[in-house]
Amino acid sequence: KAGVTQTPRYLIKTRGQQVTLSCSPISGHRSVSWYQQTPGQGLQFLFEYFSETQRNKGNFPGRFSGRQFSNSRSEMNVSTLELGDSALYLCASSFTGDYGYTFGSGTRLTVV
Amino acid sequence: DQQVKQNSPSLSVQEGRISILNCDYTNSMFDYFLWYKKYPAEGPTFLISISSIKDKNEDGRFTVFLNKSAKHLSLHIVPSQPGDSAVYFCAASAGGSQGNLIFGKGTKLSVKP
Numbered sequence: 001k002a003g004v005t006q007t008p009r010y011l012i013k014t015r016g017q018q019v020t021l022s023c024s025p026i027s028g029h030r031s032v033s034w035y036q037q038t039p040g041q042g043l044q045f046l047f048e049y050f051s052e053t054q055r056n057k058g059n060f061p062g063r064f065s066g067r068q069f070s071n072s073r074s075e076m077n078v079s080t081l082e083l084g085d086s087a088l089y090l091c092a093s094s095f096t097g098d099y100g101y102t103f104g105s106g107t108r109l110t111v112v
Numbered sequence: 113d114q115q116v117k118q119n120s121p122s123l124s125v126q127e128g129r130i131s132i133l134n135c136d137y138t139n140s141m142f143d144y145f146l147w148y149k150k151y152p153a154e155g156p157t158f159l160i161s162i163s164s165i166k167d168k169n170e171d172g173r174f175t176v177f178l179n180k181s182a183k184h185l186s187l188h189i190v191p192s193q194p195g196d197s198a199v200y201f202c203a204a205s206a207g208g209s210q211g212n213l214i215f216g217k218g219t220k221l222s223v224k225p
Contacts, residue, residue, distance in 0.1 A: 004155070033211045042217035043156070043201060048209075056212040090155050099144075099210045103155030 002026065004093050004104035012110045018079040021107045025072050025093030031055075032074040033101065034066060037088040046089075049074055050097040081111045115139045116204050118216035127225050131189040135202030135216055138183065142204040146213065147176060147187045150199045159200075160187070192223045 005024040013019050025032050033056075034046040045058040049068035066076040072093070078085055088108050092101040117136045125131045133147075143164040148156035162169040162176045162185065169176050175188045189196055199220045203213040 031211055033213075035213075035215075043203075043213075043215035045212045045214065048211035050211070056209070058212065092155070094211065097209065097211055099161075101158070101210055101213075103148075103157070105153065105155050 004091055004102055006089075006091050006104040006107050008107060009105070010108045010110075012112060013081050015081055015083060015111055017081050018077060019081060019109060020075050020077045021089055021091075021109070023074045023076075023091030023093070023104060025074070025091075026095075026102055029093035029095050029102075030072055031094040031097030031101075032068055032072065033092045033094075034074070034076050035090045035092070036060075037090060037106070038086075043090070046076065048097075055097070078109075083111050085109065086111045113138070114216075115142075116202055116214050116216040118200075118202055118219050120219050121217070122220040122222070124222045124224060125192045127194055127223055128191045131187075131192040131196065131221055131223065133187040133189075133200050133202075133219050133221065135185050135187075136183055137185075137204050139204070139206065139214075140183070141206040142214075143207070144205045144210065145176070145178060145185050146203045146205075146210070147174075148201045148203060148215075149196075150201060150218070156201055189221075192221075194223050194225050197221055197223045 033048040048056040088106045146161040147159040199218045202216040
């Protein structure tokens with residue numbers, strides 16, 4: 001079966017712009033979580049969505065937002081990009097939302 | 113403040129020997145712990161997990177040990193193989209949901225032939 005698909009794989013944006021990243025979970029999975037990975041901070045939890053509702057949120061500024069659609073696909077948006085937002089953004093999905101999360105390969109965002 | 117710490121950024125081991133990766137945590141509310149393996153340009157892959165009600169869990173060459181009193185867990189890989197070379201992340205969750213994992217910063221394991 002298809003895994004977690006994240007698009008695009010690579011993205012280059014300019015400071016001040018905004019960006020939208022997409023995540024298609026494994027078919028049937030209802031929970032989607034987003035993480036940011038940077039060399040300095042490692043993997044940090046951004047937010048989790050379950051059945052279109054944000055269930056948990058990490059410690060990130062309001063410039064980071066997300067949503068989940070009725071088909072469980074999720075998007076995350078970063079507004080007013082800063083150089084420090086350059087990172088690998090990972091999405092993970094699960095059927096139950098309690099365990100068994102599978103990660104996608106990520107979107108590499110570079111802010112210049 | 114880091115709640116999950118992997119104090120060794122790297123570890124080098126000879127093929128066939130044991131690899132021991134360590135992880136410490138500070139939050140006593142954590143009740144589920146996981147190890148992930150990550151290759152460059154790929155997402156983390158789940159390896160093995162352990163609930164706080166256990167002190168050991170085994171899966172093939174991988175064993176995770178949990179010492180709750182010391183707030184310490186370790187991953188043992190025996191025997192180590194060159195294909196095990198990757199970055200290993202320790203992660204923890206509280207309240208039963210793994211949707212919001214707290215990750216350590218990872219240990220890069222190199223297994224030399």
